Amino acid sequence: MATFDAQITSWTVADVQHFGRRAGFGLTPEQASTLAAQAPGPVIDAWVDDTLDKNAFNAALPRADVVPTGANGNIPADPAPHPFRLDGWRRQSGIPNAQAHFAWRMQYNPNPLQEKLALFWHQLLATGAEKVDNPALTTKQVDLFRSATARGPFGALLLAVSQDPAMMIWLDTILNRVRPGSSDVANENYAREILELYSLGVDNGYNQQDITNLARAFSGWTLTPLDVQTDPNNANNQAPNDASWRVNSTYHATGTITFLGQSFDIGAPTRFGQDLPQAILTLRGPNAAQFLATRLLRFFVDPAIPATPLADLQALILAQGFDVGKVLKAVFKSQYFYAPQNRYNLYEGPVAWTVRAARMLCPTLAAAAAVSPVPAFAAWRLVVNPYFSQAGQAVLDPDGPNGWKEHGGWINSNTMRYRGKLAAALALGETTSGLQIFPSTVASWFPSAPASAVEVFNRLVALLQPAPIPNSVRDAWLSGLWSTFTWDNSSGTQQKVRELAFLVLCSPYAQLH
């Protein structure tokens, strides 16, 4: 644990901004200065424990969040005033709403770590909305990733996601049927992936027989629809707005299985195999801790995953009993996390990259709501589909249960193309139907008038926080924009500033965080 033993007791604005980029979606220089004046420990604790004041955010949610529905079929008129309605019956057409809902929360949640951690778990416990075919259930899963369970003991989250409706549909748990005493063959889909992708890593401490037996333990797991909604346009089209786990004993195998070298009675009425997810961590602790440590390092710290930090984080996870919150606090408070080699060594995923720019350039929630309750919010519904997928991350709808290849996996010629197009929407003030997709004003980016072109550049860099841009590149840009620097409110000046922000965002340096 030596890597994570030395903790910081104070931090600079640059440290806070590094923390903000990795644990959240960026902090403005002003926000970072405020936090830098506080001791890091309590700040980090508040983010991890999710104790920040979210009253204003929660008050805004009903305007852009899930619509409470009453009795079956009692559905408000469509679409206003709730752009991101997530009723189950909407199915495929509602997926972009669920994606926009997630992005909206990432942009405005006062505790960005709650959403960043949800993104981390979504990346790790990847579930595809297209097959789930129910945006309400997809969002219910993300709510699990936002909950206290997501920052508590990993074993509890592993059980919860095993019984999560979207996951149970995604990896066929609900179709895994073995009649007791029969020769029925269990469906191995979830059993394989919980070991390979969600807890241990491929071929890391289990074998095919473990998969076959674990699949039997999960047989008969099904869902109870609680709140069936009917599409008012199609009376035959019903889908649950909510659902919960239960066991259908007609299709649940009974008897004793051997799993990871130990015997389990999977028919016991009080368990029905529910003890198996935790058993993975109990019986293969070092393997699971190594797996989780790898994913945490790759997502939050260092994609190179050096051997010593990996071993030390593995030991830390074991020592903390897989308590994710305690582990995150130790990582974010460690001097190692802030070491120079861990700055700008990690490519940022396209969704977080877009959200971070929106956080820096667009009005705050309060400022947006003061102007107009809904239209002033970034129009995520216009952005998510298909542009997030073209940029390489169809958030909430990954192609496979392995999520996305991170770091260098985010970068190819097509994703660079679409990052450029997203940058145009973010920085150049692109409009659609007369409205800016990402509403922003150049004046709001500058708390005081810059005195030189370099000051304009420096302020944009302080907001957008790319990896250091060489002076030669900076000067090439500035000389192309201003032969003589003047600052005013003219459209010409605003255009130059927007183009500079666009070039910063498009540059290779700004893809790192």
Added chain:
Amino acid sequence: MTSRRSFIRTLGAGAAALGGLTACGGGGGSTSPGGGGNPPPPPPPAVSGPILVVIQVQGGNDWLNTLPPLTGANAGAYRSNRPAIGIPESELTPLNMAGTGDVGLNKDMLGMDVLHAAGKVAWIPGIGMPNPNLSHFTSTDLWGQGAAVPDGSGWLGRWGDAVFAPSDILRGIAVTSDIMLMVHGKKRDFVSVVNTSDFVYPAYLRSTATPPDANFLKTGFLASLNGAAGDPAAGLAASEGKLWYDAQATFSTLIKARTPSVAYPGDASFTNPRNLTRLSSQLSSQLKLVAQMIASGIPCQVYTVRLGGFDTHSNEATDYPRLMGALGGSIKAFHDDLATIDTTVDGKTVKAQDRVLMMAWSEFGRRIKENNGGTDHGTSVLCFCAGNMVRGGFYGGGYPDLTKPDANGNMVSTSDFRGLYATLLDKFLGGDSKAVLGATYTPLGFLG
């Protein structure tokens, strides 16, 4: 990863399979589509300006339901293991696979029976790797790397490293928004082209208007790409950004609008004699774009496309017909569409259909014994190649022996996947398969 020679040694059990592999390794192993005993067809003409289209059949194709055995012990094993989702004989077109018994082609694989009858399909059942992995992702990576000793690069990427000039920006194109490992070279990746609209820099997200001051934004972008070139951290974004930048400059001047000459799956006018519903247009839309690029004279030699959805753990009886229809129907439509495209090679007019070879692969086959409604992950694969230049028939080491599965109930492969790659490199693309693959693998004999 072991060499093909050691793979043969590891086969051990399964003398029939080993015999088939040895026979194939001797450089033949083909049978004509018309049936065993006929003289082999004449060698196909040399291809002028070869174009390879690699089709990823993603998810692990349950090819025992694509090409089920019709006779012998294999047929018995198939029927007993597939009581619910096995394809009835009435739904199969018999094909004679000499030496290993007859097989049937799933009639839902629209159009493939026609291509087969025309001698344009080389089937390679039972192809795989010495140490198969039942993980989608590990197995896909192994197929992508295609090396005696995998090193993280892809076999077509390494081929590109060896033969692409620096100016050959468009010579390898991924028609997917991700770059499959197969085309990830040590020097660079293939370029990704997923659509032709606004394929210029700079472009807005949603509108077609050109951003103001586009020339300055171009020079500014280029300045940052050049500034970050070779940077340990930002260098990857610089090189991929440069690849995109260079590609758009050329591509946008070459690409021309085109209306397909035939209907593809997903089109309202598509002929669908099996009445398959909800046919995916994922593959057909990519192949339409490939046809457009070929017709536009885009100087590309290898395209990669993908059809997903083959991870049929459940609902296979419902899903598999649709998958077969989309796969076969798209291939047949694309092949027919190419017949109407004239291209120019070395100053001569050549039909696109005479240049294009399709190769379909999947990360693994599936378990012989069905579960409750589907099949779980398996091993051995069915690959096939289609095109005018193909010597149609069956290749490789023969159909796996379904009565002698491995310890997990999976098929034992009868030929090495790198032999297929060697065939494509040495007999079609023009490359050094030993240098690209890291060892010598015997070609399968369906080309040249």
